Amino acid sequence: MTPSARVQAAIELLDAVIVAARDGGASADVVTARFLKERRYMGSKDRRAVRDLVYDAIRLIGERPDNGRAAMAMLAAHNPEMQVLFDGSKYGPEPLEPAELAIDKPGPIPQWLMPLLPDYIDVDEIAALLSRAPLDLGIKPGAQADVQQAFPDITVSEHLPQAGRLPAGTQVKNSAVWREGLIDIQDWGSQAICALCDAAQHKAIIDLCAGAGGKTLALAQQADDDAVILATDTSRARLAELAPRAERLGIPNIATRLLNPAQESAMLSDWKRRADCVLVDAPCSGTGVWRRNPEARWRLDAKRLDRLCETQSRLLDIAADMVRPGGILVYAVCSILPREGVMQLAAFLDRKPELSVQLPDYPLGRCVGSKGVQHRESALGIALTPAHDETDGFFLTRLVKS
Numbered sequence: 001m002t003p004s005a006r007v008q009a010a011i012e013l014l015d016a017v018i019v020a021a022r023d024g025g026a027s028a029d030v031v032t033a034r035f036l037k038e039r040r041y042m043g044s045k046d047r048r049a050v051r052d053l054v055y056d057a058i059r060l061i062g063e064r065p066d067n068g069r070a071a072m073a074m075l076a077a078h079n080p081e082m083q084v085l086f087d088g089s090k091y092g093p094e095p096l097e098p099a100e101l102a103i104d105k106p107g108p109i110p111q112w113l114m115p116l117l118p119d120y121i122d123v124d125e126i127a128a129l130l131s132r133a134p135l136d137l138g139i140k141p142g143a144q145a146d147v148q149q150a151f152p153d154i155t156v157s158e159h160l161p162q163a164g165r166l167p168a169g170t171q172v173k174n175s176a177v178w179r180e181g182l183i184d185i186q187d188w189g190s191q192a193i194c195a196l197c198d199a200a201q202h203k204a205i206i207d208l209c210a211g212a213g214g215k216t217l218a219l220a221q222q223a224d225d226d227a228v229i230l231a232t233d234t235s236r237a238r239l240a241e242l243a244p245r246a247e248r249l250g251i252p253n254i255a256t257r258l259l260n261p262a263q264e265s266a267m268l269s270d271w272k273r274r275a276d277c278v279l280v281d282a283p284c285s286g287t288g289v290w291r292r293n294p295e296a297r298w299r300l301d302a303k304r305l306d307r308l309c310e311t312q313s314r315l316l317d318i319a320a321d322m323v324r325p326g327g328i329l330v331y332a333v334c335s336i337l338p339r340e341g342v343m344q345l346a347a348f349l350d351r352k353p354e355l356s357v358q359l360p361d362y363p364l365g366r367c368v369g370s371k372g373v374q375h376r377e378s379a380l381g382i383a384l385t386p387a388h389d390e391t392d393g394f395f396l397t398r399l400v401k402s
């Protein structure tokens with residue numbers, strides 16, 4: 001393909017990504033994989049070049065563009081050397097009109113979200129949120145030496161005992177340590193959430209929003225063999241991924257339960273006031289994981305954020321009923337927005353005074369409360385961010401029930 005034809009292909013792929021983001025369709029990764037699969041004539045260099053153009057545009061532009069051509073024109077306005085590729089050649093895009101280049105420089109964050117960001121999300125944090133994430137691993141207890149031998153360039157976390165890090169793009173799934181179930185892929189922030197659950201201390205654990213079980217599996221590895229772990233979710237497809245993952249890692253003690261939305265409480269009545277630990281890894285805006293899904297900025301709008309906040313608040317209430325007196329509730333969102341973190345938690349504590357925040361002396365993150373960053377003693381939780389902690393953006397907290 002000529003460089004111009006690659007730009008035209010990127011425009012067409014961006015059209016599909018934009019429609020999917022607007023209509024709640026598949027993620028950009030999935031749309032890209034489908035697009036490339038349907039174009040077998042594209043060589044591997046063409047594929048990489050088109051993918052890079054598309055993701056450069058997604059990372060550059062915070063607000064969802066009208067269409068793929070508008071997105072590529074903005075990228076060309078930012079990179080003038082690209083403008084000659086709009087040359088009207090056989091497979092290339094039509095020449096750019098001056099008006100297409102005369103747009104305001106796009107900001108990396110949608111305008112409506114700017115007032116909702118906390119003070120500590122500064123330019124460095126925004127740049128880090130839109131950078132490429134490294135490949136983080138969770139290592140099976142006792143397997144560090146084997147994993148270090150397989151990947152000599154691995155970095156190990158100072159604070160999280162099972163956390164390893166490899167450069168972005170490292171292929172791990174064809175390694176023996178992957179096949180033997182000694183490693184799983186998991187961001188260090190997610191591992192910090194699991195550490196807060198302290199699973200080795202509990203015999204009855206619920207992962208209420210288990211999804212495909214990333215955190216359930218890590219909890220099961222830390223818990224004793226006789227602990228009961230229940231993974232629940234409203235997504236049949238996600239929950240179905242858990243069993244094969246557990247099998248690869250050799251983890252037997254996980255039960256699953258598919259919940260109907262709005263009937264979660266009734267479907268969990270047998271667990272009422274019984275759980276030692278309930279993890280609520282709630283559905284959220286995903287503003288903390290833009291490193292992995294930068295096009296999530298094009299999906300979110302104020303209405304969707306309102307709906308997510310309502311669900312989080314409902315799930316917190318359901319979880320509170322399942323914790324036994326003396327048990328703990330761990331709440332986490334992969335979000336940088338106080339509305340889903342400290343504000344959500346402050347409202348929850350007003351509704352449920354029998355729960356109180358109990359943060360361990362934590363080596364990562366910033367302690368945050370209703371006044372922003374504050375001392376651990378008066379904080380409502382911990383904010384992890386990519387520039388400060390080299391993790392995805394998360395709010396996490398631990399509460400104990402009296």
Ligand SMILES: C[S@@+](CC[C@H](N)C(=O)[O-])C[C@H]1O[C@@H](n2cnc3c(N)ncnc32)[C@H](O)[C@@H]1O
Pocket residue numbers: 190208209210211212213214215216232233234235238259261262264281282283284311315
């Ligand atoms: C942040 S994801 C969880 C990720 C998962 N814990 C992991 O570590 O891979 C949030 C999950 O909440 C689930 N969810 C949404 N509404 C729910 C509800 N009402 N009850 C339980 N789970 C729900 C979603 O299907 C999604 O899998």
